[in-house]
Amino acid sequence: xxxxxxxxxxxxxxxxxxxxxxxxxxxxxxxxxxxxxxxxxxxxxxxxxxxxxxxxxxxxxxxxxxxxxxxxxxxxxxxxxxxxxxxxxxxxxxxxxxxxxxxxxxxxxxxxx
Numbered sequence: 001x002x003x004x005x006x007x008x009x010x011x012x013x014x015x016x017x018x019x020x021x022x023x024x025x026x027x028x029x030x031x032x033x034x035x036x037x038x039x040x041x042x043x044x045x046x047x048x049x050x051x052x053x054x055x056x057x058x059x060x061x062x063x064x065x066x067x068x069x070x071x072x073x074x075x076x077x078x079x080x081x082x083x084x085x086x087x088x089x090x091x092x093x094x095x096x097x098x099x100x101x102x103x104x105x106x107x108x109x110x111x112x113x
Contacts, residue, residue, distance in 0.1 A: 001015070002048050002050055002051075003050075003051045004047065005038075005041050005042060005046050005047055005048055006049045006067070008033060008038055008041070008051075009038075010034050010035050011032060011033065011068060012051050012052075013030060013031070013051065014030060014031045014032075014049060014052065015050040015051050015052035015053065016029050016050035017029050018056050020044050021108060021111050026041070026044055026046070027040070027041075027049075041068070044113070045108075047067060047068075047103075047107045047110055048067075048103065048107075065099070068110060069110075072106050072110050075106075075109055076102045076105035076106040076109060079096055079104065079105050080105055081098075084101075
């Protein structure tokens with residue numbers, strides 16, 4: 001489940017590696033977050049991470065897209081839509097992959113240059 005960095009708390013377990021914009025691994029899958037880890041994530045400008053656990057029933061699938069400006073989201077959506085233009089949009093997995101791609105692109109667009 002993707003969680004926005006500001007909503008993380010110590011004790012949560014990472015469900016995937018945290019990679020910075022340069023491709024370096026900041027924290028590995030299975031890391032149990034501490035206050036120091038939370039500070040590292042904020043210092044590196046990480047917007048959201050994958051936390052181990054199931055998506056709650058009725059959970060908001062767009063939670064990871066919150067916190068981005070409308071301009072950044074529009075640019076990210078346009079970029080991803082160009083990449084997915086030849087794919088069928090009817091399947092659930094494609095929608096999920098597109099949403100995650102938009103989130104990743106928005107993260108990169110919001111990073112200081």
